[in-house]
Amino acid sequence: MRCPKLLVFLAITASLRAENFAIRGATIHPVSAPDVPNAVLVVTGDRIADMGPKAAIPKGYKIIEGKGLHVYPGMIDSASVLGLSEIGSIRETQDFTELGDFNPQLRTIVAINPGSEHIAVTRASGITTSVVVPSGGVIGGQASIVHLDGWTWEEMAVEKSTAMQMRLPSIEAGFGGRGGGGRGFGAARRPFAEVKRRYDEQMQQVRLFFEQARAYQMRKANPVLGFKPDLRLEAMIPVLEGKKPLIIVAEKERGIRDALAFAEREKVKIVLAGVREIDPFLEEIAKKNIPVVLPDLYQVPIEDDASIDEPLDIPGKLAKAGIKFAFGSYNIERPRNLPFQAANAVANGLSYDLALKALTLHAAEIWGVADRLGSIDKGKFADFILTDGDPLETKTQIKQMWILGNPVSLETRHTQLYDRYKKRL
Amino acid sequence: MNRRLFLASLATAPVLYSAGETILIRNAKILTVTRGRVDGSLLIRDGKIAEIGASVMAPAGATIIDAGGGFLMPGIVDCHAHIGSDAINEGSISVSSMVKIEDVLAPDDIQIYRGLAAGVTTSNVLHGSANTIGGQCTVVKMRWGKPASQMIMAGAKPGIKFALGENVKRAGGGTNFSATARYPATRMGVEDVVREAFNDARAYQRQRDEYQTRLAKGERVLPPRRDLKLEPLVEVLEGKRLVHAHCYRSDEILMLLRAAEEYGFKIRTLQHGLEAYKVAKEIAKHGAGVSTFADSWSYKLEAYDAIPYNAALCMKAGVLTSLNTDAPVTQQRHLLQDAAKTQRYGQLSDDEALSLVTINPARQLMIEDRVGSLEVGKEADIVLTDKHPLSMYAKVQKVFVDGEEYFDREKDIRNRAERDARRKALAEKLKPPPAPAQKKGAR
Numbered sequence: 001m002r003c004p005k006l007l008v009f010l011a012i013t014a015s016l017r018a019e020n021f022a023i024r025g026a027t028i029h030p031v032s033a034p035d036v037p038n039a040v041l042v043v044t045g046d047r048i049a050d051m052g053p054k055a056a057i058p059k060g061y062k063i064i065e066g067k068g069l070h071v072y073p074g075m076i077d078s079a080s081v082l083g084l085s086e087i088g089s090i091r092e093t094q095d096f097t098e099l100g101d102f103n104p105q106l107r108t109i110v111a112i113n114p115g116s117e118h119i120a121v122t123r124a125s126g127i128t129t130s131v132v133v134p135s136g137g138v139i140g141g142q143a144s145i146v147h148l149d150g151w152t153w154e155e156m157a158v159e160k161s162t163a164m165q166m167r168l169p170s171i172e173a174g175f176g177g178r179g180g181g182g183r184g185f186g187a188a189r190r191p192f193a194e195v196k197r198r199y200d201e202q203m204q205q206v207r208l209f210f211e212q213a214r215a216y217q218m219r220k221a222n223p224v225l226g227f228k229p230d231l232r233l234e235a236m237i238p239v240l241e242g243k244k245p246l247i248i249v250a251e252k253e254r255g256i257r258d259a260l261a262f263a264e265r266e267k268v269k270i271v272l273a274g275v276r277e278i279d280p281f282l283e284e285i286a287k288k289n290i291p292v293v294l295p296d297l298y299q300v301p302i303e304d305d306a307s308i309d310e311p312l313d314i315p316g317k318l319a320k321a322g323i324k325f326a327f328g329s330y331n332i333e334r335p336r337n338l339p340f341q342a343a344n345a346v347a348n349g350l351s352y353d354l355a356l357k358a359l360t361l362h363a364a365e366i367w368g369v370a371d372r373l374g375s376i377d378k379g380k381f382a383d384f385i386l387t388d389g390d391p392l393e394t395k396t397q398i399k400q401m402w403i404l405g406n407p408v409s410l411e412t413r414h415t416q417l418y419d420r421y422k423k424r425l
Numbered sequence: 426m427n428r429r430l431f432l433a434s435l436a437t438a439p440v441l442y443s444a445g446e447t448i449l450i451r452n453a454k455i456l457t458v459t460r461g462r463v464d465g466s467l468l469i470r471d472g473k474i475a476e477i478g479a480s481v482m483a484p485a486g487a488t489i490i491d492a493g494g495g496f497l498m499p500g501i502v503d504c505h506a507h508i509g510s511d512a513i514n515e516g517s518i519s520v521s522s523m524v525k526i527e528d529v530l531a532p533d534d535i536q537i538y539r540g541l542a543a544g545v546t547t548s549n550v551l552h553g554s555a556n557t558i559g560g561q562c563t564v565v566k567m568r569w570g571k572p573a574s575q576m577i578m579a580g581a582k583p584g585i586k587f588a589l590g591e592n593v594k595r596a597g598g599g600t601n602f603s604a605t606a607r608y609p610a611t612r613m614g615v616e617d618v619v620r621e622a623f624n625d626a627r628a629y630q631r632q633r634d635e636y637q638t639r640l641a642k643g644e645r646v647l648p649p650r651r652d653l654k655l656e657p658l659v660e661v662l663e664g665k666r667l668v669h670a671h672c673y674r675s676d677e678i679l680m681l682l683r684a685a686e687e688y689g690f691k692i693r694t695l696q697h698g699l700e701a702y703k704v705a706k707e708i709a710k711h712g713a714g715v716s717t718f719a720d721s722w723s724y725k726l727e728a729y730d731a732i733p734y735n736a737a738l739c740m741k742a743g744v745l746t747s748l749n750t751d752a753p754v755t756q757q758r759h760l761l762q763d764a765a766k767t768q769r770y771g772q773l774s775d776d777e778a779l780s781l782v783t784i785n786p787a788r789q790l791m792i793e794d795r796v797g798s799l800e801v802g803k804e805a806d807i808v809l810t811d812k813h814p815l816s817m818y819a820k821v822q823k824v825f826v827d828g829e830e831y832f833d834r835e836k837d838i839r840n841r842a843e844r845d846a847r848r849k850a851l852a853e854k855l856k857p858p859p860a861p862a863q864k865k866g867a868r
Contacts, residue, residue, distance in 0.1 A: 023830070079472060088724035300753055304535045308542045308758070320457075333724055340762060343817030382532060393817050394765040397772075414722075414732040414770075422700050425742050 006271035013385055020044050022057040022404075026066025026197075026386065031073055032375035033361045041071055043382040046404035048156060050374055066385075072127025072356075072391055073375050076363035077294045077335050079247075079273055080327025082122060082130045083112030083146070083153075088332065093215060093330070097136035101386060102209050104235035106141030108132045109160045112153045119333055120412040123148045125336035126391045126398050128383040129158065129406075131367060133165050133247060133273075140165040142235070142249060145367055147383070149160065149403040161320050162367055165250045168258050169202030171195055203258075210266055245269040251295065251302065253277040259283060271366060273328065276302045276311055282321035291366040292318055292325040294358075297341040298334060311350050312341075314347025326363035343392035355392065445471060448828065450807075453492035456814070458499055458779050459798040467497055469805040472828035476801060495822060498779065498814050499798050500546025500806030501760055504716040504786035505669070505696050505749035507551065507756070507826065508536040509565060509576065514553035519607065520622050522585060523571035523653040524560035526550050531746035537576075539565040540757035544808035544821045547787070548757075548794055549749075551696075554588035554671040555596060555606050557609070557618040561657055562586050562669060564679050564790055566806075569831050582791045584693070585657055587670035589615050589677040589739045616680050620768060623688040626658035633659070645714065665695035667791065669716075673727035682711045694789045696749065698739075699731035705742030714745035714789040719763030720770065736781060737771025747786035765815040778815055804828075 021043050028039040028051060031148035041172065042050040042057060050056070086093035095111045112132060121128065128148055142161040150156035213236035219227065219411035220237070238244035248259040248270050256275055263270040272285065273293040285292065294315055301310040318325045327342055330337035342355040354362075364374025372381045382405035401408045430861035448469040455477055465479040468487070483489055507513050513528040515521040530550070540548065546567050552559030564581035568819035591614055596607040609615050627750070632649040639646045660666035672678050672695050684831040685692050694714040695701055699722070701708055701715040708715060717739070739746040748763050750756060757761070764782045767773040773781075787797025795804050812819040824832035 056671065075795060086723065087726055087729055089725060185535070292864075297758065300536075300756060301539070305844060308539050308837060333721060336720070340766075341815050344762070347818045347820045357441075394762070394769040395815070397769070414734065417730060417732045418734040418738065421705075425705060425738065 021062040030376040075359040078326035085332040101137035109144035117413040122335040312348040315345035447487040469828040502786040506548040506752040514555040542760035546806040554592040559586035584667040629655040675700040698866040702738035719766040733770035
């Protein structure tokens with residue numbers, strides 16, 4: 001996998017403009033359609049030009065032999081802090097949580113560090129795209145979609161602003177801690193009446209903020225002399241118009257109920273994220289066609305008496321209910337485990353087909369970029385990986401990756417240290 | 426407490442196959458880890474593995490289990506966990522060698538059941554990493570439902586937890602030396618704390634030895650005052666207690682090895698040791714083992730050079746290597762998959778990968794004659810999985826400890842409905858009574 005010659009080659013070509021090429025003889029897993037064995041995949045510029053058992057390779061195209069290998073679309077991390085966080089314990093390296101309760105004007109895209117070591121590390125697992133989501137307060141800011149390649153955030157951007165992150169006030173948070181088993185140091189419990197009063201006040205503030213935003217929307221439509229744009233409220237307009245979904249993060253039953261009621265009352269489009277206690281709402285979520293971003297599945301069961309399979313069994317439950325969902329890492333440490341989480345979900349009741357789709361096509365559909373991403377189809381971005389097997393298994397090696405038709409290096413901080421210290425043994 | 430007892434009662438339905446029963450598991454792919462793969466049967470008698478072979482005759486009265494073509498592997502050994510204990514950090518002083526995990530074992534901690542359900546049958550339960558010398562650890566067998574006294578793996582060599590680096594010096598207050606600051610605040614200070622402690626221990630040891638010598642000569646002497654803090658350190662000096670040292674960076678690893686060599690004792694394992702690969706040669710020469718994470722990194726500065734190839738590189742250097750969870754920091758339910766990750770990062774063979782969570786940690790804890798592989802005569806700690814255990818799609822079906830079945834997946838699933846019903850009934854009881862009916866027009 002880490003053939004030095006190949007690396008040198010990739011390192012050089014990565015900086016060049018994409019070269020037209022074709023992969024021949026590999027099994028292609030388009031995800032949008034059944035697998036195609038012994039197929040030809042043709043890439044012109046940054047797009048997939050053709051794909052099929054007998055696709056013609058134009059003259060002058062470089063040919064890559066893929067016999068015995070497999071092509072999958074690049075995977076999508078639907079909730080990450082990639083580029084916004086480098087070292088967990090060091091505050092100076094955290095850029096995803098701003099001060100204040102209502103910050104719809106904040107844009108993740110401008111704070112993504114293209115030099116983050118995490119980008120290459122995530123890529124090495126077969127992930128080519130990441131939805132970068134902020135947090136903090138009630139409205140944390142705007143999520144963006146980026147390619148895991150590029151010299152600048154502008155080059156990385158697929159969508160500079162794709163959704164608005166939000167976390168409603170919660171009664172649980174007032175008690176300190178969100179459960180999660182174990183014997184941690186829970187904050188001291190406060191009287192219920194006090195917590196409830198605070199929660200009601202905060203919910204009132206949220207309603208007021210949305211009212212303000214609506215009033216602003218009307219003022220803006222009929223501006224009077226001296227009308228001054230308000231950056232915070234301006235940023236809410238696409239949400240109010242239903243053009244941009246709210247990503248509402250809610251783990252527990254109360255939070256999910258609040259999120260659904262909120263969406264109903266405010267008539268906004270939502271994506272639910274991080275959901276854990278989902279059972280009572282499966283039918284409603286399915287009926288309303290609300291997509292879901294799964295929680296980080298490498299968490300302990302949410303309560304001491306929760307099933308030993310929780311939260312690994314959540315994807316299976318969502319699938320059974322007919323809800324569309326995608327995987328998200330949330331934590332800077334774990335994006336590279338996303339494919340393995342998907343396989344774990346399969347071991348806990350999800351079909352393999354849907355696991356793969358949730359990492360690719362369904363994620364692209366949820367974020368409205370399925371015209372460009374998420375499957376191996378003619379006209380889509382040439383974002384894919386070449387592997388020696390199922391990319392959800394650890395035994396499989398990811399041989400090569402292309403983003404926008406460019407071969408991308410799979411070298412990481414980790415392979416570099418490995419290669420350097422291997423010599424010292 | 427009541428809530429925990431209630432929960433414990435839910436997960437401890439009576440075991441199907443109990444202690445002392447003779448059990449024949451048939452139709453299995455048996456991954457012994459140390460002696461290759463055998464497709465056939467495994468016989469459990471008196472809590473031990475009695476026979477492994479392509480075909481094993483069922484003794485009279487034996488219970489027969491059909492593994493359905495699934496895989497049998499040795500019970501997983503986690504060399505570093507903080508489960509099943511009510512407290513783990515005695516945060517007052519930096520040398521707290523007198524405190525014992527054994528005194529705070531919590532056998533009703535649900536994490537034990539969750540670990541068991543993932544195939545973990547033995548855990549080294551350690552103190553946290555707040556102190557340079559944390560306290561005495563305990564090896565437990567995951568006998569869920571049994572009292573604390575029966576969790577302890579009798580006869581396992583005692584151990585002690587050391588810790589180096591960021592966690593230890595954090596109490597020093599970092600850069601703002603506050604009134605509550607505690608020595609050490611630097612890695613220099615950490616070395617000093619280790620050396621001071623063993624300087625004291627050596628003096629105490631000499632005092633005790635001298636007392637014994639003079640006593641043997643028939644002299645009438647007063648015994649030295651017993652020192653509970655130094656006693657376990659003398660045991661370390663005498664090779665009677667294993668040192669498990671939490672560490673990250675290569676400099677502090679080397680420091681500890683040299684400090685130990687100066688005082689004439691061995692470090693048994695470097696726990697986490699995320700930069701062990703940088704000094705793998707030195708570690709191998711000292712004879713220490715490394716028990717690391719599969720792919721955790723970047724959660725703090727000292728974990729920024731952590732690489733998922735650490736286990737593979739250490740193994741290649743001849744270091745006795747294992748993977749641990751630090752549960753609940755990472756979870757025991759993913760320990761098998763952590764082992765499998767060394768096949769992506771380092772391309773280890775199946776046996777090498779499995780050894781990282783079975784025979785190798787058993788060797789590190791010096792219990793390899795009893796657990797860690799499927800061999801005749803060993804304790805029957807056995808895990809049945811539906812697919813190859815290193816596959817991301819595998820699921821643990823049954824777990825035996827000492828030949829007794831402690832986990833059965835089908836049973837767990839069956840019990841869920843009952844558990845939910847009991848939970849609901851409790852919630853009903855919490856509801857306030859209905860308000861008395863009001864007369865019409867009473868408003």
